[in-house]
Amino acid sequence: MLLQMRKVFLFLAFFLAACDAPKLPSPFHATDVTAKFAQATFQLTDQHGQTRTLADFQGKVVVVFFGYTHCPDVCPTTLADFAQVMRLLNKDADKVQVLFVTLDPERDKPDMLAKYVSQFNPTFLALSGDAQATAQAAKSFNVTYQKQRTSSGYSLDHSDGSFLIDTKGRVRLLAPYAQPSTLMVEDIRLLLAGV
Secondary structure (H helix, E strand, O other), X not given: OHHHHHHHHHHHHHHXXXXXXXXXXXXOOOEEOOOOOOOOOOOEEEOOOOEEOHHHHOOOEEEEXXXXXXXXOHHHHHHHHHHHHHHHHHXXXXXXXXXXXXXXXXXXXXXXHHHHHHOOOOOOEEXXXXXXXXXXXXXXXXXXXXXXXXXXXXXXXXXXXXXXXXXXXXXXXXXXXXXXXXHHHHHHHHHHOOO
16 A cells, blocks of 8 residues: 555656646747847947947837848838837837947948938937947847848848847847737837836
8 A cells, every 4th residue: 555655646746747837928929039148238339429338228128130221121121110110109119219230330331320220210220330349249149141242342141130128128039020010019018018
């Protein structure tokens, strides 16, 4: 009898140990990358000549996208999507900062960046640095980019996801290219609520 009770006890202990609490689905539409990008940061200059780091935007949700002004499709489409996100956020839009980080500092000078981002939304900031600062910022966010020679000069192949950073300055989410604006709005509202 004691042997049978011991077997039952061991079975129950094994069964309970194997049954962790069920994992709830993420409340976010974008991919949670909190652990992967815990050290992500940058020190770049905005289109107004002010040095910027992620710490400057604490208290806001920050959306970061790496690209370049000569990009024929992904970059303008993404920035147009962000402009739609800001419209959908309505009164909460002032709690969000969109940052466009150029991967092409050779051509993307501050005046060009200022004109480029303001076409989408006057609150958007464009960030740039020299080649080394650009490479460091991209590496920090695991963004890849490479020049491709063309008949008219060059283009850049680059990663196309967008990073969402919470109000405490932590990189939390990576949204895929062309994620519907309504889904990004839902994710931003969750981050604003402290989720």
